[in-house]
Amino acid sequence: MISLAGRDIQHALGKFVFTGFGLGLLIGVTLTMAGVYRGMVDDAKVLLDNSSADIWVVQKDTLGPYAESSSIYDDVWRSIRSIPGVARVANVTYLTMQVRQGERDVRAMVTGITAGEFGLPGWPPQLIAGRQITRGHYEAVADNASGFKIGDDIQIRRNSYKVVGITRRMVSSSGDPMVFIPLRDAQEAQFLKDNDAIWQQRRRTGENPNFNRPGVPGLLDAVIDSQSTNAYVNAVLVQVKPEHNVQTIAETIQRWKRLTVYTRSQMEEILVGKLIATSAKQIGMFLAILAIVSAAIVAFIIYTLTLGKIREIAVLKLIGTRNRTIAGLIMQQAIALGVIGFVVGKITATLWAPVFPKYVLLQPLDSIIGFIAVVVICVLASIIAIRAALKVDPAEAIGG
């Protein structure tokens, strides 16, 4: 038996391809939406991977520096370092801000790392150009997504930094490129007040009789000094020696230091489960709506194509064609339309994904699920047209 659906598609190939192309763009958008979600998850994982940390030590009862504000003293690391099983410890600060370079500015996550000690947690593990930060001040390593180049001068708060190294795929959980600067500079940038605020604070402190007592020389200067330095970081990143259990060390730190501690899996849960959960639901809603719209479009197209063949269907039924042959004709066309649409959608999504400002990760598994979903939607969407076709009275072929 010849394939009636195949012949019909061959006969109206242009119409089919054109319709499939339109549907394909919609499927492309759907695949891209899934890719945006995957990209967000991947960004979160990349952030954790690139920190090279096994444990995040953060302010008590907070979710850590990626999810909410966290401040701990910058000397906590010393006591953590002395716990058996701890290999390396490093302070780190994170500040998402606009980083200026010439006339333009880029939204970036400025990360303060301990200068001069390559390999500490928090450091960018690999560079694609240049070198790591070696000086204690005014050097920066930037991700290539920021658009900065080696030798660029970038402005963070009041200070200018020279870009000495470039990384790749070093981004925050929201996809912003990371810019690494020395920890001291980052601490200053994080808590820096403007000149007027500093002047006002010094004036108020100077007018406070408790700090300006006769007979206690140097007290006021000591107080003002303490106000102009920042002794806080956002987190302490901990690497555990290979032979030690991460969970055990995390529990030890939590028990003795009155701090909150997260392991890698817990931090991933915070990032993926809490931080991007709303975005994931948002995207999920979009996917559901796009699936419904796709189904409606396929149903409408197939229904219209079927209505255009009512007389032929009546003739086919009159000359003895089985219902399942007619249903197969319509369903195969719907599936063919879906396959054309999926191929077009996959190609377009692959082509336009790199153009998106944030990372779009198109996973093969998503494509397989997408393909199955498209076929199922097409089969379901063809049911309306099949019902219409099966209701056609063969007597319609006979005039009068």
Next chain:
Amino acid sequence: MQNKGIRIEGLTKRYGKGDTAVDALKGVDMQVAPGEVVGLIGPSGSGKSTLLKCLGAVIEPTAGRMILGDEVIYDNGWKVRDLRALRRDKIGFVFQAPYLIPFLDVTDNVALLPMLAGKPNTEARKQALDLLQALDVLHRARAMPSQLSGGEQQRVAIARGLVNHPPVILADEPTAPLDSERALAVIKILNDMARKFETAIIVVTHDEKIIPTFKRIYHIRDGITYEEAGDGVDLR
């Protein structure tokens, strides 16, 4: 099955119920022998289409008897379980417009019926090509229906009606869209094929040009048929 054409006895068809019931057929008797072409003529609303639909097993009569070949297919109820197979294998249809399947070429339009009946594609196509040759359209075997003239399309439609060698062909105004010359050519083909394949052909028509060609004519009026001899003009 021995081919004895088609015989109808006391066929009635009532639409609706109670006060609104309409008797479209009021006891139609008709017999068409194998190899014979008869005309079925009547004004609009006389019951022609209803009779054709009953004969084509498309609608169910209310009462009566229909015998196709030597098989009783209707006797106050269908005696055949699979009406679809009955239409496919034992009744050929030729319509007012050719109604060829636009996405199949000429050969496959004709070969579709044997394929639907389960014949292998090559055998079905050979059967189709033989008929196309007999109907003098073999040279258009690979053409699509839209590439054919009206007369060629109607010949292909006749080939489709004949391809399963049914004992009866129902032709519903097959010459309506054709000019006189082509209309007579189609009737000649139907006569030739009826003789060649021992098929009974019933031609429903309004067409004054072809009425003189029938040897026997059934007039239908208000659901009742009247038989009369036709002129039987020789088309050779």
